[in-house]
Amino acid sequence: MSTTTSPPRLSKQPDERRDEIVDATRALFAERGVAKVSVTEIAKRVGVTRGLIYHYFPDRDALIDLIFEDHITEFVDAVSRWDADRETGNVQKALLDCVVMFRHHLRAKDMFRQDLGHPENAGLYNRFVDRAVRAIVDRLRVTTVEAYARAHHIEIEHVGEVFYVLVYGLIGLVRSTPDIEDQVLVAIVRQTLHLDVGARPGA
The missing domain is CATH 1.10.10.60 (Homeodomain-like)
Structure with missing residues:
Protein backbone atom coordinates (compact mmCIF):
# COMPACT_ATOMS: atom_id res chain seq x y z
CA MET A 1 0.00 0.00 0.00
CA ASP A 59 -4.75 46.78 15.30
CA ARG A 60 -6.08 48.61 12.26
CA ASP A 61 -4.74 51.93 13.54
CA ALA A 62 -1.20 50.56 13.36
CA LEU A 63 -1.68 49.95 9.64
CA ILE A 64 -3.09 53.43 9.17
CA ASP A 65 -0.13 54.94 11.04
CA LEU A 66 2.30 53.08 8.80
CA ILE A 67 0.67 54.51 5.69
CA PHE A 68 0.70 57.93 7.35
CA GLU A 69 4.47 57.57 7.66
CA ASP A 70 4.86 56.95 3.93
CA HIS A 71 3.20 60.26 3.11
CA ILE A 72 4.93 62.16 5.90
CA THR A 73 8.34 60.89 4.79
CA GLU A 74 7.57 62.02 1.25
CA PHE A 75 6.70 65.52 2.49
CA VAL A 76 9.72 65.78 4.79
CA ASP A 77 12.03 64.61 2.00
CA ALA A 78 10.64 67.39 -0.20
CA VAL A 79 11.44 69.90 2.55
CA SER A 80 15.01 68.57 2.67
CA ARG A 81 15.37 68.91 -1.11
CA TRP A 82 14.03 72.46 -0.95
CA ASP A 83 16.53 73.33 1.78
CA ALA A 84 19.43 71.78 -0.14
CA ASP A 85 18.52 73.58 -3.38
CA ARG A 86 17.73 77.04 -2.02
CA GLU A 87 19.98 79.95 -2.96
CA THR A 88 22.04 80.96 0.07
CA GLY A 89 21.03 84.38 1.33
CA ASN A 90 18.05 84.84 -0.98
CA VAL A 91 15.36 84.59 1.69
CA GLN A 92 12.54 85.95 -0.48
CA LYS A 93 13.10 83.35 -3.22
CA ALA A 94 13.46 80.59 -0.63
CA LEU A 95 10.09 81.54 0.86
CA LEU A 96 8.39 81.56 -2.53
CA ASP A 97 9.91 78.21 -3.50
CA CYS A 98 8.81 76.78 -0.15
CA VAL A 99 5.22 77.93 -0.69
CA VAL A 100 5.22 76.37 -4.17
CA MET A 101 6.54 73.11 -2.72
CA PHE A 102 3.84 73.09 -0.02
CA ARG A 103 1.11 73.70 -2.57
CA HIS A 104 2.37 70.84 -4.73
CA HIS A 105 2.11 68.32 -1.89
CA LEU A 106 -1.23 69.57 -0.62
CA ARG A 107 -2.71 69.37 -4.13
CA ALA A 108 -1.26 65.95 -4.94
CA LYS A 109 -3.94 63.69 -6.42
CA ASP A 110 -3.64 60.99 -3.83
CA MET A 111 -6.84 59.16 -2.92
CA PHE A 112 -5.68 58.46 0.63
CA ARG A 113 -5.05 62.12 1.42
CA GLN A 114 -8.26 63.20 -0.33
CA ASP A 115 -10.23 60.65 1.66
CA LEU A 116 -8.87 62.05 4.91
CA GLY A 117 -10.57 65.35 4.04
CA HIS A 118 -14.05 63.83 4.34
CA PRO A 119 -15.99 64.81 7.50
CA GLU A 120 -16.22 61.22 8.77
CA ASN A 121 -12.42 61.05 8.83
CA ALA A 122 -11.86 64.31 10.72
CA GLY A 123 -10.13 62.56 13.62
CA LEU A 124 -7.77 60.70 11.31
CA TYR A 125 -7.07 63.87 9.35
CA ASN A 126 -6.14 65.79 12.49
CA ARG A 127 -3.87 62.96 13.61
CA PHE A 128 -2.19 62.84 10.22
CA VAL A 129 -1.67 66.61 9.99
CA ASP A 130 -0.35 66.82 13.56
CA ARG A 131 2.27 64.16 12.88
CA ALA A 132 3.16 65.63 9.50
CA VAL A 133 3.59 69.14 10.88
CA ARG A 134 5.75 67.94 13.77
CA ALA A 135 7.98 65.99 11.37
CA ILE A 136 8.30 68.96 9.01
CA VAL A 137 9.11 71.36 11.84
CA ASP A 138 11.71 68.96 13.26
CA ARG A 139 13.42 68.87 9.87
CA LEU A 140 13.25 72.64 9.41
CA ARG A 141 14.80 73.24 12.84
CA VAL A 142 17.94 71.24 12.07
CA THR A 143 18.33 72.57 8.52
CA THR A 144 16.87 75.93 7.55
CA VAL A 145 16.48 77.44 11.02
CA GLU A 146 20.06 76.63 12.04
CA ALA A 147 21.39 78.04 8.75
CA TYR A 148 19.37 81.23 9.16
CA ALA A 149 20.50 81.63 12.78
CA ARG A 150 24.16 81.54 11.70
CA ALA A 151 23.65 84.70 9.63
CA HIS A 152 20.79 86.54 11.35
CA HIS A 153 19.36 87.08 14.78
CA ILE A 154 16.16 85.07 15.19
CA GLU A 155 13.56 87.57 16.35
CA ILE A 156 11.02 85.07 17.71
CA GLU A 157 10.92 83.07 20.91
CA HIS A 158 9.67 79.48 21.23
CA VAL A 159 10.88 78.74 17.71
CA GLY A 160 9.53 75.20 17.44
CA GLU A 161 6.10 76.15 18.71
CA VAL A 162 5.85 79.16 16.38
CA PHE A 163 6.83 77.04 13.39
CA TYR A 164 4.26 74.42 14.38
CA VAL A 165 1.46 76.99 14.49
CA LEU A 166 2.65 78.56 11.24
CA VAL A 167 2.90 75.33 9.24
CA TYR A 168 -0.39 74.01 10.63
CA GLY A 169 -2.07 77.31 9.77
CA LEU A 170 -0.64 77.39 6.24
CA ILE A 171 -1.93 73.89 5.53
CA GLY A 172 -5.41 74.84 6.73
CA LEU A 173 -5.37 78.11 4.81
CA VAL A 174 -4.31 76.53 1.51
CA ARG A 175 -6.92 73.78 1.86
CA SER A 176 -9.74 76.19 2.74
CA THR A 177 -8.71 78.99 0.34
CA PRO A 178 -6.94 77.27 -2.57
CA ASP A 179 -6.90 80.42 -4.72
CA ILE A 180 -4.96 82.48 -2.17
CA GLU A 181 -1.93 84.03 -3.87
CA ASP A 182 1.56 82.72 -3.21
CA GLN A 183 2.79 86.20 -2.37
CA VAL A 184 0.19 86.46 0.40
CA LEU A 185 1.43 83.21 1.92
CA VAL A 186 5.02 84.41 1.63
CA ALA A 187 4.09 87.63 3.43
CA ILE A 188 2.39 85.66 6.22
CA VAL A 189 5.50 83.53 6.74
CA ARG A 190 7.84 86.54 6.62
CA GLN A 191 5.75 88.57 9.09
CA THR A 192 5.16 85.68 11.49
CA LEU A 193 8.85 84.79 11.67
CA HIS A 194 10.09 88.40 11.47
CA LEU A 195 12.43 87.40 8.66
CA ASP A 196 15.04 89.78 7.32
CA VAL A 197 14.54 89.31 3.58
CA GLY A 198 16.93 92.12 2.67
CA ALA A 199 20.08 90.75 4.27
CA ARG A 200 21.73 88.28 1.91
CA PRO A 201 24.90 86.90 3.54
CA GLY A 202 25.07 83.45 5.06
CA ALA A 203 21.57 81.96 5.13
Whole structure:
Protein backbone atom coordinates (compact mmCIF):
# COMPACT_ATOMS: atom_id res chain seq x y z
CA MET A 1 0.00 0.00 0.00
CA SER A 2 1.53 3.21 -1.16
CA THR A 3 1.09 6.52 0.51
CA THR A 4 1.43 9.92 -1.03
CA THR A 5 2.58 12.98 0.76
CA SER A 6 1.46 16.50 0.01
CA PRO A 7 4.13 18.92 -1.10
CA PRO A 8 5.35 21.12 1.70
CA ARG A 9 3.35 24.31 2.08
CA LEU A 10 5.39 27.30 1.03
CA SER A 11 5.47 30.08 3.58
CA LYS A 12 6.57 33.60 2.81
CA GLN A 13 9.26 35.46 4.64
CA PRO A 14 7.92 37.78 7.38
CA ASP A 15 9.02 40.95 5.62
CA GLU A 16 7.44 39.84 2.35
CA ARG A 17 4.14 38.99 4.04
CA ARG A 18 4.16 42.25 5.97
CA ASP A 19 4.71 44.21 2.75
CA GLU A 20 1.81 42.38 1.13
CA ILE A 21 -0.46 43.39 4.00
CA VAL A 22 0.61 47.03 3.77
CA ASP A 23 0.19 47.09 -0.02
CA ALA A 24 -3.28 45.54 0.23
CA THR A 25 -4.30 48.03 2.91
CA ARG A 26 -3.07 50.96 0.83
CA ALA A 27 -4.96 49.69 -2.23
CA LEU A 28 -8.20 49.12 -0.30
CA PHE A 29 -8.03 52.56 1.30
CA ALA A 30 -7.63 54.11 -2.15
CA GLU A 31 -10.51 52.06 -3.58
CA ARG A 32 -13.05 52.29 -0.78
CA GLY A 33 -11.95 54.94 1.69
CA VAL A 34 -10.28 54.58 5.06
CA ALA A 35 -13.48 54.44 7.11
CA LYS A 36 -14.97 51.55 5.10
CA VAL A 37 -12.08 49.09 5.18
CA SER A 38 -11.97 46.41 7.87
CA VAL A 39 -9.22 44.04 8.96
CA THR A 40 -11.34 41.18 7.58
CA GLU A 41 -11.30 42.76 4.12
CA ILE A 42 -7.56 43.30 4.29
CA ALA A 43 -7.04 39.65 5.25
CA LYS A 44 -9.28 38.52 2.40
CA ARG A 45 -7.37 40.66 -0.11
CA VAL A 46 -4.04 39.19 1.00
CA GLY A 47 -5.44 35.65 1.27
CA VAL A 48 -4.62 35.12 4.94
CA THR A 49 -6.49 34.92 8.24
CA ARG A 50 -7.36 37.88 10.46
CA GLY A 51 -5.10 36.34 13.07
CA LEU A 52 -2.10 36.64 10.78
CA ILE A 53 -2.83 40.33 10.22
CA TYR A 54 -2.80 40.82 14.00
CA HIS A 55 0.46 38.89 14.19
CA TYR A 56 2.11 41.72 12.26
CA PHE A 57 0.00 44.66 13.39
CA PRO A 58 -1.72 45.03 16.79
CA ASP A 59 -4.75 46.78 15.30
CA ARG A 60 -6.08 48.61 12.26
CA ASP A 61 -4.74 51.93 13.54
CA ALA A 62 -1.20 50.56 13.36
CA LEU A 63 -1.68 49.95 9.64
CA ILE A 64 -3.09 53.43 9.17
CA ASP A 65 -0.13 54.94 11.04
CA LEU A 66 2.30 53.08 8.80
CA ILE A 67 0.67 54.51 5.69
CA PHE A 68 0.70 57.93 7.35
CA GLU A 69 4.47 57.57 7.66
CA ASP A 70 4.86 56.95 3.93
CA HIS A 71 3.20 60.26 3.11
CA ILE A 72 4.93 62.16 5.90
CA THR A 73 8.34 60.89 4.79
CA GLU A 74 7.57 62.02 1.25
CA PHE A 75 6.70 65.52 2.49
CA VAL A 76 9.72 65.78 4.79
CA ASP A 77 12.03 64.61 2.00
CA ALA A 78 10.64 67.39 -0.20
CA VAL A 79 11.44 69.90 2.55
CA SER A 80 15.01 68.57 2.67
CA ARG A 81 15.37 68.91 -1.11
CA TRP A 82 14.03 72.46 -0.95
CA ASP A 83 16.53 73.33 1.78
CA ALA A 84 19.43 71.78 -0.14
CA ASP A 85 18.52 73.58 -3.38
CA ARG A 86 17.73 77.04 -2.02
CA GLU A 87 19.98 79.95 -2.96
CA THR A 88 22.04 80.96 0.07
CA GLY A 89 21.03 84.38 1.33
CA ASN A 90 18.05 84.84 -0.98
CA VAL A 91 15.36 84.59 1.69
CA GLN A 92 12.54 85.95 -0.48
CA LYS A 93 13.10 83.35 -3.22
CA ALA A 94 13.46 80.59 -0.63
CA LEU A 95 10.09 81.54 0.86
CA LEU A 96 8.39 81.56 -2.53
CA ASP A 97 9.91 78.21 -3.50
CA CYS A 98 8.81 76.78 -0.15
CA VAL A 99 5.22 77.93 -0.69
CA VAL A 100 5.22 76.37 -4.17
CA MET A 101 6.54 73.11 -2.72
CA PHE A 102 3.84 73.09 -0.02
CA ARG A 103 1.11 73.70 -2.57
CA HIS A 104 2.37 70.84 -4.73
CA HIS A 105 2.11 68.32 -1.89
CA LEU A 106 -1.23 69.57 -0.62
CA ARG A 107 -2.71 69.37 -4.13
CA ALA A 108 -1.26 65.95 -4.94
CA LYS A 109 -3.94 63.69 -6.42
CA ASP A 110 -3.64 60.99 -3.83
CA MET A 111 -6.84 59.16 -2.92
CA PHE A 112 -5.68 58.46 0.63
CA ARG A 113 -5.05 62.12 1.42
CA GLN A 114 -8.26 63.20 -0.33
CA ASP A 115 -10.23 60.65 1.66
CA LEU A 116 -8.87 62.05 4.91
CA GLY A 117 -10.57 65.35 4.04
CA HIS A 118 -14.05 63.83 4.34
CA PRO A 119 -15.99 64.81 7.50
CA GLU A 120 -16.22 61.22 8.77
CA ASN A 121 -12.42 61.05 8.83
CA ALA A 122 -11.86 64.31 10.72
CA GLY A 123 -10.13 62.56 13.62
CA LEU A 124 -7.77 60.70 11.31
CA TYR A 125 -7.07 63.87 9.35
CA ASN A 126 -6.14 65.79 12.49
CA ARG A 127 -3.87 62.96 13.61
CA PHE A 128 -2.19 62.84 10.22
CA VAL A 129 -1.67 66.61 9.99
CA ASP A 130 -0.35 66.82 13.56
CA ARG A 131 2.27 64.16 12.88
CA ALA A 132 3.16 65.63 9.50
CA VAL A 133 3.59 69.14 10.88
CA ARG A 134 5.75 67.94 13.77
CA ALA A 135 7.98 65.99 11.37
CA ILE A 136 8.30 68.96 9.01
CA VAL A 137 9.11 71.36 11.84
CA ASP A 138 11.71 68.96 13.26
CA ARG A 139 13.42 68.87 9.87
CA LEU A 140 13.25 72.64 9.41
CA ARG A 141 14.80 73.24 12.84
CA VAL A 142 17.94 71.24 12.07
CA THR A 143 18.33 72.57 8.52
CA THR A 144 16.87 75.93 7.55
CA VAL A 145 16.48 77.44 11.02
CA GLU A 146 20.06 76.63 12.04
CA ALA A 147 21.39 78.04 8.75
CA TYR A 148 19.37 81.23 9.16
CA ALA A 149 20.50 81.63 12.78
CA ARG A 150 24.16 81.54 11.70
CA ALA A 151 23.65 84.70 9.63
CA HIS A 152 20.79 86.54 11.35
CA HIS A 153 19.36 87.08 14.78
CA ILE A 154 16.16 85.07 15.19
CA GLU A 155 13.56 87.57 16.35
CA ILE A 156 11.02 85.07 17.71
CA GLU A 157 10.92 83.07 20.91
CA HIS A 158 9.67 79.48 21.23
CA VAL A 159 10.88 78.74 17.71
CA GLY A 160 9.53 75.20 17.44
CA GLU A 161 6.10 76.15 18.71
CA VAL A 162 5.85 79.16 16.38
CA PHE A 163 6.83 77.04 13.39
CA TYR A 164 4.26 74.42 14.38
CA VAL A 165 1.46 76.99 14.49
CA LEU A 166 2.65 78.56 11.24
CA VAL A 167 2.90 75.33 9.24
CA TYR A 168 -0.39 74.01 10.63
CA GLY A 169 -2.07 77.31 9.77
CA LEU A 170 -0.64 77.39 6.24
CA ILE A 171 -1.93 73.89 5.53
CA GLY A 172 -5.41 74.84 6.73
CA LEU A 173 -5.37 78.11 4.81
CA VAL A 174 -4.31 76.53 1.51
CA ARG A 175 -6.92 73.78 1.86
CA SER A 176 -9.74 76.19 2.74
CA THR A 177 -8.71 78.99 0.34
CA PRO A 178 -6.94 77.27 -2.57
CA ASP A 179 -6.90 80.42 -4.72
CA ILE A 180 -4.96 82.48 -2.17
CA GLU A 181 -1.93 84.03 -3.87
CA ASP A 182 1.56 82.72 -3.21
CA GLN A 183 2.79 86.20 -2.37
CA VAL A 184 0.19 86.46 0.40
CA LEU A 185 1.43 83.21 1.92
CA VAL A 186 5.02 84.41 1.63
CA ALA A 187 4.09 87.63 3.43
CA ILE A 188 2.39 85.66 6.22
CA VAL A 189 5.50 83.53 6.74
CA ARG A 190 7.84 86.54 6.62
CA GLN A 191 5.75 88.57 9.09
CA THR A 192 5.16 85.68 11.49
CA LEU A 193 8.85 84.79 11.67
CA HIS A 194 10.09 88.40 11.47
CA LEU A 195 12.43 87.40 8.66
CA ASP A 196 15.04 89.78 7.32
CA VAL A 197 14.54 89.31 3.58
CA GLY A 198 16.93 92.12 2.67
CA ALA A 199 20.08 90.75 4.27
CA ARG A 200 21.73 88.28 1.91
CA PRO A 201 24.90 86.90 3.54
CA GLY A 202 25.07 83.45 5.06
CA ALA A 203 21.57 81.96 5.13
